[in-house]
Amino acid sequence: MTVATVSTQSSEPVFHVIDEHAHPEGASTMLGFWIYLMSDCLIFAMLFATYGVLGGNYAAGPAPKDLFDLKLVALNTTMLLLSSITYGFAMLTMEKSKIGATQAWLAITGLFGLAFLGIELTEFAHMIHEGATPQRSAFLSSFFTLVGTHGLHVTFGLVWLVTLMVQTARFGLTEANRRRLMCLSMFWHFLDVVWIGVFTFVYLLGMLR
């Protein structure tokens, strides 16, 4: 690194430090991942806008009132909310370096996530069985795109969760694994935030329409 010697006299040459000071590994990961989440947020905003525009075009097909079962949606919301708090507990035990408890909370989070996906797929299968396929109307196309994209995010979150559990089991709670678990924490809580928008805009307001 170049050392600066600043002189008060103007005739003397002035040196500045041109090298950027060293950052520890992964110091900018959290900010970078946050910016990724914000870009993901924009994707969901576009899908919400599409649903907002097309959500009333039933093409003489089924409307939200004919299709949605709010009890099932409430159960689904509970699953995702519980998975959020259990992931929070996993982060708290991780900070205390309790590897067994961290793995247990991560496993419980995964099970709640799996329950959420199972219920959602059951709902989709039921709708498609009744003829409410994505091709039926613009409302159903935008519904399946929005809710399906969220479900796909949860699926990839689960794959990531299992990967990190294997990583943690093999290498322990190393600095890199902690960083990865914190990224997944943000991803998981972010998906819960998106789900608030989904159950409000799509399901609750759909039933009021």
Add this chain to the structure above:
Amino acid sequence: MTTEARTLEANAGGHGHDDHGGAAHGSLKSYLIGFGLSVVLTAVPFWLVMTGTITDKQVTALIVLVLAAVQIVVHMVYFLHMNTRSENGWTMMAMIFTVIMVVIALTGSLWVMHHLNVNMMPIHDMSQMP
């Protein structure tokens, strides 16, 4: 925290409470407060819509939307640990930018498309034709 845990943490790369503006952490209390608020803010809109307590649908919709907005803020603060200090304020800056973009995209799309529907696709009532 025990001394042993502190040493472990230091060995793990000093992932403690750094004052360098890193990512924020939560505590058990903050997670439980956030969870409690979320349960209430989820249960109330579902109860309102499922039972139809308020007969005026527009009032119900407005309450549901406000509760959703509050719940999003609760999740941001208690689960995503959003504050003005983490990463020297850059996470907040990124979020404010995103919120502005989302608001422009959502209100713009809905507004424009609503007016297109109203103005460009008149319903011809043939019985009124001369």
